[in-house]
Amino acid sequence: MKTMTCQQLGGPCDVVLRGDSADDVIKAQDKHLHEVVASGDATHDEALKAMKGRWKRPLSGMAWYRKAKRDFAALPDD
Numbered sequence: 001m002k003t004m005t006c007q008q009l010g011g012p013c014d015v016v017l018r019g020d021s022a023d024d025v026i027k028a029q030d031k032h033l034h035e036v037v038a039s040g041d042a043t044h045d046e047a048l049k050a051m052k053g054r055w056k057r058p059l060s061g062m063a064w065y066r067k068a069k070r071d072f073a074a075l076p077d078d
């Protein structure tokens with residue numbers, strides 16, 4: 001298990017996300033963004049829009065995805 005924060009994945013807060021792979025923490029971040037925006041938190045609007053845009057534009061989203069994977073790989077295991 002490794003941990004990344006919302007901030008490390010382009011969000012505004014320091015909520016900790018845990019996962020065994022970069023895909024896991026990206027999925028956790030996606031869920032986190034949806035949850036806080038649904039609860040009325042406007043500070044995550046931009047990050048959620050950016051996350052949705054990445055799925056719609058796989059090519060430009062790929063650079064972000066690769067970076068997230070690299071950052072995750074560089075982290076120490078818990």
Ligand SMILES: [Zn+2]
Nearest residue numbers: 006011013015
């Ligand atoms: Zn957050």
